[in-house]
Amino acid sequence: AEDGYNLWLRYAPLDPVLAADYATQLGEVVAPDQTPTLRAARDELVRGLTGLLGTAPRIQNESSAGHVLALGTPQSSALIAPFREELESLGEEGYLLKRTRRDGRDMLLVASRSDIGVLYGTFHLLRLLQTGTALDELTVHEAPRVRLRVLDHWDNLDGYVERGYAGRSLWEWQTLPEWRDPRYTDYARANASLGINGTVLNNVNANAQSLAPQYLDKAAALADVFRPYGIRVYLSARFSAPIELGGLKTADPLDPAVQQWWRDKADEIYQRIPDFGGFLVKANSEGQPGPQDYGRSHADGANLLADALAPHGGVVMWRAFVYAHDVADDRATQAYTEFAGLDGAFRPNVVLQVKNGPIDFQPREPFHPLFGAMPRTPLMMEFQITKEYLGFATHLVYLGPLFEEVLQADTRAGGKRFTVAQSLSGIAGVANIGTDRTWSGSHFDQANWYAFGRLAWNPDQSSRDIAADWAAMTFSPDPAVVQPIVGMMMASREATVNYMTPLGLHHLMARGHHYGPGPWVDGGPRADWTSVYYHRADRNGIGFDRTATGSNAVVQYAPEVAATYADLTQVPEALLLWFHHVPWDHGMASGRPLWDELVGRYSSGVRQVQAMQDTWASLRGRVDADRHEQVAAFLQIQLREAQWWRDASVAYFQSISGRPLPAGEAPPP
Ligand code: GCU
CATH class of the missing domain: 3.30.379.10 (Chitobiase/beta-hexosaminidase domain 2-like)
Incomplete structure (x- = not known):
């Protein structure tokens, strides 16, 4: 089977x-x-x-x-x-x-x-x-265009995968280093087939124990398995490890004892793993420890680790995903505010790892304003392959077009064409891999791992061509199979944007787990963990004003980009409500008022899922029965949930806008 x-x-x-x-x-x-x-x-x-x-x-x-x-x-x-x-x-x-x-x-x-x-x-x-x-x-x-092509596993030492929807962690810490599960080799083969050359084994919300000797022995065994396939092992490092593991009183990056501890730790790691890749660090973000705990900067923190790794050739992948302090006016601005001014302050073996957009792996975001803004700092893209905000593993969403859209975005840095792809020294993807038999939680989610790897090798490839290769290899090279599957895949991301967060809306998922609609989420410890913070809908209109009359986040982009996004007549409709708060009757390109357009988008998302179902049904008999059946069942779940998203979202927004449903839109049941 x-x-x-x-x-x-x-x-x-x-x-x-x-x-x-x-x-x-x-x-x-x-x-x-x-x-x-x-x-x-x-x-x-x-x-x-x-x-x-x-x-x-x-x-x-x-x-x-x-x-x-x-x-x-x-x-x-x-x-x-x-x-x-x-x-x-x-x-x-x-x-x-x-x-x-x-x-x-x-x-x-x-x-x-x-x-x-x-x-x-x-x-x-x-x-x-x-x-x-x-x-x-x-x-x-x-030849690869990008040097660091890395999967980030958000795997905890107890086998739980944070934001993982494909079973448990592949790494059997309990039986390592003695038992080298053959699955590790198959993992390495799959990655090598794409040119992925690094893997971060453990979660960015790191347990200091990952750096303890017994775990280093286990990581070394994995590194031995991966080495022939060109894959280096990296570890997420908890910034306070000198306290937790070393018994020091501080983790202050300027403290000589702390510096010595990291140098010794690096030596210890390289004795076991001579080609160890380096550290990934989440610091001063969502409660993680970091240099700011000691009044030091991100550069001080990153350089501390970089100096320890440099003699061995290792790199520090320092994450720019921060929004740690009191609620800023606009969470979208915080990473740029903290990092842009540090350009030039990092050691050469530091790479800054920046999420694709300024919020958090949403179905659609504009590109992150740090791309193109730090010419003296190597930058690394962080994509999320696991679909935390896109329906987990059950919704069929091919992420190739999302990746491509960001990579091809023109930053206009220096006033000329300079794409995000051109700005990159590395690409990381938060893995969607676990012990599920499919590895990725569904057959079609394998395509997201695949597309990630292919684009990491060459970020200028077309996501459509990649989908065609994947479909041919995964199902059948018969064009009668490949073409309809590619059609489904290429439409799937926009379908999801439509039934979840159309027209630049974002972060409207249910609180915490992020599955299903929650545009009404309000209250709780932090404003930026609510949905109302992001959509700002009221009786008169909807959207987050990020122009000069609002948070002015647009100024973080190069002038030409900022001007486009700030201008209501030029901003792409797909990002309208990301950058603007507009009245419900704002005129859209379709000729419809915004309210009607919004409802229409929700409905078209549902219809697009129905179209995927029809296409898939037409492939019965051309695709083996086992996989056909599971994909069909998952599409049925997706359809039900697309309807749920539409009905819940439209009902909620209607309770605020007070407007009637446009003609032809069935009222929610
Ligand atoms: C998201 C995600 C967290 C994760 C964080 C990060 O907020 O929900 O689980 O830890 O991103 O990227 O650090």
């Missing part, structure tokens, strides 16, 4: 005619296996070709004649050595796929300067086969 365990690496048999054609073209395989990484590449190739083509490839030490598929580096393979120069420009992780003739042989090369590049190239070649791509004239030069 298809249970989803194999992700996009199913290697299901191809159409026999296509398979036979590939088999001839690939011929014999020459693949060195001197190192664990080269062995992983060869094993993956064998596994992939055996599944796709129906027979195991013939592995040779030397190629005899005819067609040959050659894997390797100039050092490990005499067949690759002549191409050394062509590989120069591809860097350490890049690779070349090339169809060529040499010495009377027809060769297909999977070549790189490094072993890991060979593994990446092998996965790329397999993807071409999985998607039924022609191999004649093949020439692919690939």
Whole structure:
């Protein structure tokens, strides 16, 4: 039965005619296996070709004649050595796929300067086969655009995954380091197939114990499993660990004893994990300890850890997600306020990790104003792959378009085109992975892990193309399957925006767990944990005024962007209520007044889910029954909940606007 365990690496048999054609073209395989990484590449190739083509490839030490598929580096393979120069420009992780003739042989090369590049190239070649791509004239030069491509696991040591909807943590701390669950290897394979090169094992709301020797031994065992796949292990560090673990009285970053403690801790880690990636830190945010507890700045805090890691080549990924103090006028402004002025104050091995938008992983946010605003500081994107605010794992929401929209946003930094993607040294994704058989809690949520990884490698790719690859690999390369699935996926994010938070509304989910509607949420300890704080609806209108007449958050953007967002005639309608408080009868592009448009958007979200259901129903028989049935059931849940979102939201806003439902809109039951 298809249970989803194999992700996009199913290697299901191809159409026999296509398979036979590939088999001839690939011929014999020459693949060195001197190192664990080269062995992983060869094993993956064998596994992939055996599944796709129906027979195991013939592995040779030397190629005899005819067609040959050659894997390797100039050092490990005499067949690759002549191409050394062509590989120069591809860097350490890049690779070349090339169809060529040499010495009377027809060769297909999977070549790189490094072993890991060979593994990446092998996965790329397999993807071409999985998607039924022609191999004649093949020439692919690939190199990652972004250096740090990292998954952040919000996994606690007790196995609970914060904001995780796919079961428990993959990491079996209880049985590590002795037992290395084979699933760890499959996790590494899946990530390597995308080029992900780092994993933060534990939650940003970190337990200091993660840095205790017994847990370091366990992390080291995982690092051993991941190493051949090019994946470095990182840990979230609790800023107060010198107190909790070290017995010090303070964690003040300027205290010499604290500095010594972190240096010793780094030495201890690198003894066990020589290629340890570094620390991820959430400080002075949502109650976490940090340098501000001692009157120091974020730069003082980050530099403390950076200095401890620098001799070993590690980095500090310091998070900019802060809104810790008394309720600011506008939570959306706080990260910029605290960090923009620190540009240039960080050590070179600090990377600032910034969420995609200024609030918190909403179905739609404008890009975060820190992108483009800190030219002297390496920045790292933080996306959330797990769908905390987007219906958990049951709603089908393909996040590719969300990621793409943010990455392609033009910051206008320096007064010229400068996209968010161009500003990045790293991309992190909060993982949606757990012990669920599907890994991600649903079949379609695998696509979000997939799209994240592909975009981390090259943030300028199209989310549609990525969806097409994923659908072909996961379900079938038959265009009659791929096309409708891609259509569903590409519409799904906008559908969710429509039935949850249309027109720039945000943070209207139920309190705490964030599942289901809660636009009425009010009261409690903090204004910015309510919904009314964000939508500001009253008898006259709705929306958060972030222009000069309101919080003036717009000034945190470059002047041209600020001018566009601040101008009611220019702001994109999709962000209208993010930046403006407007009357209920404000005229919209459709010609309808805002109130009617809002209700219409809620309803169209529901219809879009119905359309996804119809498409999926039409694929019955083309997709295996097991997966078809589960997706259909989840879509049924999604439809019910889209209706719930619409009915609850419209009823609530109507209680405030006092306006009648527009013609054609059925009253909520
Ligand atoms: C969100 C999320 C928290 C998480 C926080 C963070 O607020 O709800 O669970 O800890 O983001 O990113 O630090």
